[in-house]
Structure formats: C-alpha cells, structure tokens
Amino acid sequence: MRAKQHAEAAQEFIRDEARTDWHDETLWFVRAKRDKAVNTLPEWEKLRDWASQIKNHTLSNLDYYLKSFEEKAISNGIVVHWASDAEDHNRIIHKIIADNKIDKIVKSKSMLTEECHLNEYLQNKGIQILDTDLGEYIVQLRKESPSHIVLPAIHLKRQDVSETFHEHLNTEKGNNDPQYLAGSARHHLRERFIESDLAITGVNFAIAESGSFVVCTNEGNADMGVHSAGIHIACMGIEKLIPKTEHLGVFLRLLARSATGQPITTYSSHFNKPRPGQQMHVVIVDNGRSRQLGRADFRNSLKCIRCAACFNTCPVYRRSGGHSYHSTVAGPIGSILNPNLDMEANSDLPFASTLCGSCSNVCPVKIDIHEQLWKWRQVIVANGYVDKGKKAGMQGMAWVLSNPKVYRMAGKIGRWIMRIFPFILNNSLNVWYKQREMPRAPEKSFRDWFKENK
C-alpha cells in the first residue's frame, strides 16, 4: 500500500489548529534553547567547521576506518557483524536471540533499528522487544512510530499519554501530571530492566582507533539495560565512525546543544570491552549508505549525527508533524536521506520544503540540506517520479517565462481576469486559493509602471 503523500498527511495533521500551533511553538521553543546554548560558545562556527571536516575526511577513507574499527573491537572482545541491508541486520539479531534462547529484551533508542523495522520482524517470530526511552515507550504502547528522532512523542499531548498509561499501566484516570506519568513508567520499566537478558542500543559515535563506541542518553535507559543484561547488541550505520577518541571532544560539544540546547546529555557512555561474562555485539549496517556515498551531490548527508536541529527549525516540519513524512527519519534531513532508500516512494519528500535554508544554517556538521533538497527535486523529475499535472504545469510555466512576449500577454490576461471575473480563480479548483485569499491584481505590471516613471 502506498503511504499517504506528505501534503495529504499534513492536511490531516493541521485540521486541529490549536494542536498544530502547540506543535509549532513547542519545537520552536527547542530551537530557541539551541540558540541560547550555541551563543555561549564563541568558537561555535569553528566547531561546526571541524566537525564537518572530520566527517568529510572519515567518509573519504571510510573503508580503512571500518576495518580499523573492526580489528580493534574484535581485539577488545566485541563480536562484529556486517549487514548489507535491513533484512541482514534483522536476521543477525534474531540469530543471536535464538542461539541464546532469550525472551526478555529491552531496547534503547536506535533510529537504525526503526529504519530496519526490527520490532515488527521479531514480533512476527513471536519475540517482543520493549522500547525503554520514555517517548518511544509511549509510542510503542500506542502502536505508533516515533514522529521525531530525538523527541519521539512530540506529536502527543499529556492527556494522550495519560490515557495510554491508564489503559496499559493502570495509572489514575485523568491524572495528566508529567512527573506522575514519567514516575509510573520508571517504576514499571525498572522491573523490566532488571529481568532483561538482552539489551539492544544504537551507537552515536564509533571510534576507529580504539574499536570503542559511545551512546548518549538523558534518561539512563541504555545503561540500565546494557549493564543489567548478559548480552549487549549495538547497531550502527557505517557512517557513525570517527577516526579518533579526541574527536569526541568536537562532536559531544555539538550534539546535545544542537538537539535540545543542553551543553551535554546526562550520560555519554563509552563502551570498550564487555564486562566479564557478558557478550557484546556490534552490527555494522550499510542499507543504502554506500550507495549514497557514491552520489556526489548527496554523499555529505552521511555526515549527519541525528541531532534533529533541522527538524526543530523547519517551518514545514513544525506545521506538518513527523508522521507526514511516512519515514523513520522525518524532517529536512530525512527528506534528503529517504529518496536514496526508495526514490519513488519518497519522491514527495524533497518537495516538503520552502527551501528557506534554515536547516543548513543550524546543522552542526554543515550539511547543505536545502541545496540537496533542490537537487533531489531535479533527480526525481528526471526519473519521472513527479505527477503529470505538476510536470505539465512546470513545462507550461517554463515556456511562458522564457518568452517575454507571451509572459507579458499572460500577465495582462491574468490581471484582467482577476479584476473582472475573480470567481474564475477564487474557487476550490485553485490550490493557491485554499486557506488564503488571492492577492488584488494591480492595474499594470511593474514593467509598464517603470517605463512610465523612469
């Protein structure tokens, strides 16, 4: 089944105007916190340059760094697995679970496992995974997907959470106090951490020189799971590598400030070796990333550190919600990553933007997001993944705009129609008339005015 296109889904999202305004303002508030944190550091722009250069360098020598990481990790006692695609990734994890006869599994936030649809895959085999990040826990109980990569439940109000918890955790009906609700989840999840046999985490940064990896959380859920369980599986895309430990200094300074406006997350956990008796696995996943690496115009999207600053600043994301992007990674960065995964299914996403460029300005690793959105539009049109009406309209417009005489005539007719027969344009067939008035047509064009007044 084809997912709803961004514009259709967004139309549903904005039906509740008060909620849309709340969503917009809340994300803008996060963006404002980011600005405040960023402005405390005079070297911020320098940090962005360094981060961008480190990531560019890493991508330009990625095969070497992957091999170096693997070699060091193995010598540290970590089992390294390679997965070409989502199916491989899921199969590898299932095998570890099956070989060890595990049935109690906790998972902290990992966008990669969402991208691979790990939960559904295991569910079909009768294995239940519990998401432990509070936001992910909430959306999992509601059988939804995260709508934001850092704030998974940002589309929900406290009343929604209260109802969900009342139904599943038997909390007091109508108690909407966030402290009470989070406390109830803490109480419930603690038991699950303690009895878990296997913990799955994502990876924020993997260090090539040491074979270590770093996981950042505010809640402490990754650590609670991993240090309780006998088996730890960490899943990472090939682009998570950085060459040296000292480079963490640059990235940890950028990540949380860009994401939430915190100077650092509460926990930045550095995993080097399994503890005695523990199994530690790392699954290195490609799933289209090496293909993106070969696209010169789009490869630097692989620098992304998943801070979601581009989501929070995006006027389209803020007023259309994450689910409208029908993908694991929504927002501007998702709109340049997803067409690589499936160009046809995601052909609408690069158009879900005003190309205002705010995303590129806040990006901590200097990805030229808005330029890539524009370039993807061209690739998508060239591949024929654009609807016929839009294509014909664009071709017509190109013809009018490249013929000055036709252009002037069209302008004249347009102004005349708008003045004399406004109903021809002011009706539901005209998408430009939706939710807004058409402008008042001037008597004459600027060109004519200029000729008279120069």
Add this chain to the structure above:
Amino acid sequence: MGARETILNAVAMNKPDLTELPDIDLSLTIQYTDLIQKFIEMVEAAGGKAYYENSRQQLLNDLAEVKAEGKFMINLLDNRDTEGWKNLNAGELESLDTCYLRAGLGVAENGAMWISERQMSNRLLPFICQHLVIVLNQADIVNNMHQAYQQIDAAEEGFGVFIAGPSKTADIEQNLVIGAHGARSLRVYVI
C-alpha cells in the same frame, strides 16, 4: 561474497577523493576565568546540587545522614570494599538507595564528570542507585571537552561514562522531569 566484503568494496569504490583532517587549535576554545564557579553553575543547571564551601564536612554529614536512615548505601570513596560490589547483579542492586563514588575529572563547560570502570567498581552502580553522590577534586576540573579527552584515557578500561546531572526526560510535552531511569538526584562535593 559476504556482507563484509560487499560493503567494504562498495565503500572503497564510492568514496570521494581523500580530504585532510582539520587542525584543531585548542587555543580557540573557551576558557573560563573561574573554573570551579563555572563547573558548579553547570552542575546545578543540569539538575544536580553542588557543594564547595566547607565541602569535606558537608560530605561527612551527608554520609552520616544517609547511614542513619538505614537504607542500602554503597560507599566507594575510601577504596576499601570495592571488590564486594563488583559482581552484584541488577536484582541484588535494585534496592540501592545511595551510591558514593569518585570522579576522575570534571568539565566546566557542561558540568559533566568522568567516571572510569575502576572508579565505579560495578558498571550498574551510577545508574541503578536512586541517589548518586560524586566527589571531585577541585584540581581536576578542566575547561572543556577537548581538554577532558587530553586528560583521560577513554579507552583504557572496559567502560567509562561522562555524567552531567541526574537522569531526566522531557518526553511528555517537553516538561522536564528529573528521575527518568537512572539516578533521581545527584549531589556533587568539590573538595
């Protein structure tokens, strides 16, 4: 051909021309005139409570008070009975109320403290306790994360963590709730 070779070959074929790593000039990074004051400010901004004036005595009072409450506490400050805690599992540590441990380093720009595996003895301790108490030498505070990574050897032991504040979440309507899954409070004694 296995997935490993497929991936490595595709990466080798598709990677762009080699670019250089940047020279990271640390003289361009922020330095604070009063490291201790900035550190304390950032610990508190992260939701922790910091003690500096008369902190040795305050720490003794803290220990005495928690002891008097009779709850399960673990004190790793005097490096004596750390072995005993090493192999306790989550079930055995579930009721841990307060844990005292030393950090090797503090970072002024964000209030984070580095705790190595040796310092925590058991990887669960800083996370599973209800209340975490960290003791830090004032001479071990650095300006920023770059300096922090110069001072510590992050890959030396099996595990290590930077901790800034108690565990927290804002996943319900962006309301800050202290005490998500890890410690519900953090007290820091700068001595």
